[in-house]
Amino acid sequence: MTVDTAPLTARIDRRRLRDYRRLLPSAVRPRLAGILARVVVLIVFPLALLAMWMVIIDGTFFANGDWALIAILFPLAIPPVIGVVLLVQAIRRRSGVRPYRLNGFAIANGFTYQPYSPAPPLPGMIFTRPGQSSAFVTDILRRREGYALEIGNHTCTTGSGRSTTTYRWGYAAMRLPVALPHIVLDAHGNNTIGRPRLPIAFAKNQRLSLEGDFDRYFTLYCPEGYERDALYLFSPDTMAVFVDEAARLDVELVDDYLFLYFPGQLATLDSAMWERLLATVDALSERLLRWERWRDDRRQRSTDVSGGILMGPGSVLGVARQGRRLSVKEDWWWVLGAALAVFGFANLVHDLITGWFS
Template sequence: MTRTSTLDTRPLTERIDRRALREYRRGLPGEIRPPLLAAIWPAVVLAVLPIFFLSAWWLVLEDGSMPDEPLGWSALILLPYLALPVGMLVLLVRTVRRRSGVRQYRLDRFARANGLGYRPIAVPVALPGLIFTMGGTSVARDLVWRDGRSQLSVANLETTIGSGRNRKVHRWGYVALRLPVALPHIVLDAVGNNSLLHPRLPVTFTKDQRLRLEGDFDRHFALYCPRGYETDALYLFTPDIMARFIDTVAELDVEIVDDHLFLYSPKDLSTLDPEVWTWVLSVVDILTERVAQWERWRDRRLEPADAASMAASFPLIRPPRGVARQGRRLSRRTEWWWLIGLALGVYGWYLIITDAVRAITGG
């Protein structure tokens, strides 16, 4: 197990052996290092377009069809064309940096130095977390993982939903920690990373599943648990654990589902910043120690009737591990605003078509 006290972050910042980097770069997949021509042609287009448009403007000016004094405020129309070379340079620098393989090389060496695995790009495994079940196409970038009893993975998830004008890309940094036992579905929506219009999480939950806790916890998190599992949530989130969550992950959304604990961030968590890695792995160390007591939790709803009567006489008999069906997933809230918008849109088109038919037929 990688402990923060023994964490070696030097590969993230130390001087790079250029020969070793070139050798490593040859093995990178095409998604990370596409062919050079495919990478630079957009920049070439941005370089050619201003030349074409400015040449056209010059011909117009030479032709005399423009006023005698074409400059002044009217010259502002040329600014977008002059901005294209700037965009070309930004795109070219960004492309070269992405193809350099420096980020992947450093993270790979960092992972090896700390007994971890690394993969620059991967299709996410079937994890039960909210951000993994949105649909669309997902890819995990800079995946760092640890096997063993306390399995751990840290990566940056990119999910693309829709296509064309409806295409939307969602990005998260996440930490996935394997728990020793399956637990009820519990979500801690961090208040600090929500916007004024909606929470950061991709789904919302019914308000009757919101559990109010004592102290300052509600100022940092909105806790949701399945109906009927309020007592179980209080057992799991004792005051000392609540204090730990406030101290360590107050800006992250937390989800407990099945035998996994997830931390979600709007920013990358697999990064070249040594301070981020020190913080992430220290959080993992703290949570691993604190949630060890969760291993003792059992769902009494799994007890058959005869076992419950036996447990009354023999208190040492415990129900099996697992979670009853009603506690495995939170109930999601249906967003009605888009249905209302769709209905209004259909009604609007109906009025337009009706008016058009009447105008044509004279009716």
């Protein structure tokens, strides 16, 4: 596929940009009043407090070298710096340049563009991460012709209060012609200090080692009992495609979707990234036709179509229950902590009773 990246860098018609950004939702183009309110709090209030201190101490502490007082007042400079950074970011978002360019890129390459959407009900692990308190997707590009393809940037928040954590993933979702077992490829190329960056930890007994040097680039997880199916799906030539084209992308096969994940953004204004991503998608799309022939022999040959699609007399297309989802790694630390707490409390009660009656 030839990728037209000119709209990502071409000179912008300011009149068309002005007309386009008027159509952007407030989630993408924040209101000016809301921006100024935050800036006033972060910039004006600390500066006013600092000015008050200067009046009280008559500005003489600089001359006297009272660096301890300077160290106390130094944190007051941090909020204004943060406010300036947020103001610059908000002004760039209000300009509408990014969505305008991505919209032009989408039109030039047969996609539709949506700047913002609530998180879609997709079965991928970044969309179903446990404990999500909020989630949304930005810069969504979709293509329906040929094989269905969706590319976007997913943001989710877990926890609340001070324990809030935000995760950002770029993703590409390809619709498969047939439902496949739940298989995950953890790319070593985007891990941190050897630790997986996957949003979900899978049980280690589901790891499958493949031939050649594939294990240098990916760790493959498949449901127990589906090892032969994984070997069929990831034939040597298929493994070569993943190593050559997707070595820095985590991969997930779940239901009738193939997901590519990147810890950051995939829908960007980077022309080179788009060329690499769409070349990867095109290379992987050739595997889809081969995977269409896969069948799960564990499903009973029946005309009952529950959980599958009837393909003909006595044939059902789908995945048996045990192959639909990988087992998640159990976290036993909280169990150990609770056991130690109970043990300590029991000893405390025992000591109190013993001391009372001794």
